[in-house]
Amino acid sequence: MIKSYGFRFPDSYPELMLIETIGHETITDAAYDWEGRTRQTTGYLFQYTLAGSGWLEVEGQLFEVKKNQAFVVEIPGPHRYYYDPRAGEPWEVIWVRLRGGQMASIWDSLHKRGPVLQLNADAEPIAAWRRLFHDTIKGKLNDPYVQSVRIYEWLLTILRLSRQGHEASRRPDGLPPYGASIAYMREKYGRTINLEELAAVEHLSKSHYCKAFHRALGLSPFDYLNRVRVEEAAELLGGSDLTVTQIAAATGFDTTSYFGKVFKRYVGMTPLQYREGQHDWNVDRLKLV
CATH class of the missing domain: 1.10.10.60 (Homeodomain-like)
Incomplete structure (x- = not known):
């Protein structure tokens, strides 16, 4: 079963926000160790923990990224994220790596509230990510303009939650909290x-x-x-x-x-x-x- 996808468009779209890679992975090996300063690619990474935990180091600060937590980093950048097998269980994650000239200000706003964000499993950003992944599989995001609109919508769900400073889940009856x-x-x-x-x-x-x-x-x-x-x-x-x-x-x-x-x-x-x-x-x- 394919669990990750990458996009490469034949033309350049510097004005759009586009997906570099998106996927779902279960990590069990210490070889999973990414040093942000030495990477040759560029972009913006959102990675969310479904189970287990991993580690994120940002400018000398160390964070354990646990279940229902996400981190956001810019690549390349002063960070390292990795898996430690001594955790005793695999680190199951979903991620999306993005690029585009419009990303910088949005990502800066997210990072100021991070780099680790608390998001319930049924929170709208995670539900919206699943829709992105599903539509990637179904071939519905092959148009760069459609893809850019969907990414922007997804980013707004994260900004909304992080700006309000809460971890609220969607209520099953669709009503607002309280x-x-x-x-x-x-x-x-x-x-x-x-x-x-x-x-x-x-x-x-x-x-x-x-x-x-x-x-x-x-x-x-x-x-x-x-x-x-x-x-x-x-x-x-x-x-x-x-x-x-x-x-x-x-x-x-x-x-x-x-x-x-x-x-x-x-x-x-x-x-x-x-x-x-x-x-x-x-x-x-x-x-x-």
């Missing part, structure tokens, strides 16, 4: 909501809920709630005759002045400026992301 408390916020945004009741909706302690929510979504529960309130306030500003004070009260803000500060922070203008149309957004609904 969907119950999010739904609660969207239903009850017009009144005072405290952390205790949000945590209770998720059946967690207040402390655990706050930390877990931030890890999963990249912002605090109150930041999320304020975004919901500002979205609703923007709709009322554009589609009702309520005063700014009435809208502040209707969307759960304690005072008009606090409402104004929060609205300006998220939208970039005061509620009154938004109502007067001091923007060029021809939209029916404002979404804060």
Whole structure:
């Protein structure tokens, strides 16, 4: 069974992101030892551990790369990754090595959050890698432009998770993490909501809920709630005759002045400026992301 593939296109596509190699390997031999400074090839490597463990050395720092961990390195570069048979079990990995002029800034962003990344086995970057590998086998990535789009989509799944700083898996019901408390916020945004009741909706302690929510979504529960309130306030500003004070009260803000500060922070203008149309957004609904 073929477990790895390489791509070589007859023409040069320096503006595209392309696959050099992609594959799945079980390593049992100490001969698996790659010194990044002496390699003759160039590119960017993502390697993920399915089972066992290996070692990554980067600029004098040593990392054990365990199950559900990936590393990212640029080739050539000041790194070494290798397998130590004393681990007692094989190192099973999947990988993709990429090239292209657009890769440098993306890889730099990834490496700043690495070089070792924690990714659950059912996390979207791993699912997306499997789709890349499957479509490589089926011959669906032979067009360099199609391949480049797919690589970019895959890279964005990693950037999204690493930027949010969480290790969340996809929920089987397709809902976002902490969907119950999010739904609660969207239903009850017009009144005072405290952390205790949000945590209770998720059946967690207040402390655990706050930390877990931030890890999963990249912002605090109150930041999320304020975004919901500002979205609703923007709709009322554009589609009702309520005063700014009435809208502040209707969307759960304690005072008009606090409402104004929060609205300006998220939208970039005061509620009154938004109502007067001091923007060029021809939209029916404002979404804060």
